[in-house]
Amino acid sequence: LNALAILPAPELDYIYTAFSAKYLARLESSLRPLKRETQRKAISTYIQILSLLPDPEDNPYLRKFLQSSKAAGLPNLVASNFVQGITWLRPSGPGQICTLLIHFLFWCETSLGDDNKASIDKATRDALAARLADILTQPGIDRLPELQRVELERLEGILNAIEHMPGGHYLQSTNNFLKGQIQGQEECLVCMDEDAGMLCSQCKTVKFCGKKCQLKAWKSGHKNRCWMMVE
Structure with missing residues (x-):
């Protein structure tokens, strides 16, 4: 991943889109059975690879995956691990994971969640919002790249909007x-x-x-x- 980071963005998108076409389903099926107690690094790695894939608008393979029943449970899995802590590996970071979670919220069916307001369950959303608030008030937050901070704040705002709008209308x-x-x-x-x-x-x-x-x-x-x- 570090080696790929030196490539220009267009070339990276081609590589990651090709990866999505061939390995997205395998990555998802490999991630689900992992146990956090003993395989935290593997979970962190797989989630961060997911976070580096091009936006669903530009990546038809990721888009169709998120809109299918195969995505069920994955938003909760990623959100829960973000709350509990992820071992960061460059070139990913907390901002990229937030972007991935936003993709889950925007592209997955709200019926995947337990209250039909979002694909992430209510309790997990609450824990996620609390975790974001904690990160954004930490003393070292200013050292985080601006784009990463923006995505943290954007996810926080989206979660707030979900809670204050009726049903799943917003998403x-x-x-x-x-x-x-x-x-x-x-x-x-x-x-x-x-x-x-x-x-x-x-x-x-x-x-x-x-x-x-x-x-x-x-x-x-x-x-x-x-x-x-x-x-």
């Missing part, structure tokens, strides 16, 4: 918006069916496989984002 509408921004999006916005042939008549950005998914998306937040896409 579901954000999820719909992000999917609608993907260039060349051909899948149904709701069920990811690749044969989606119904284009939203207003924003002409997102597609649906039929009226049922169109109505579901509209009720879950697309109606609040549709006009923004038009502009």
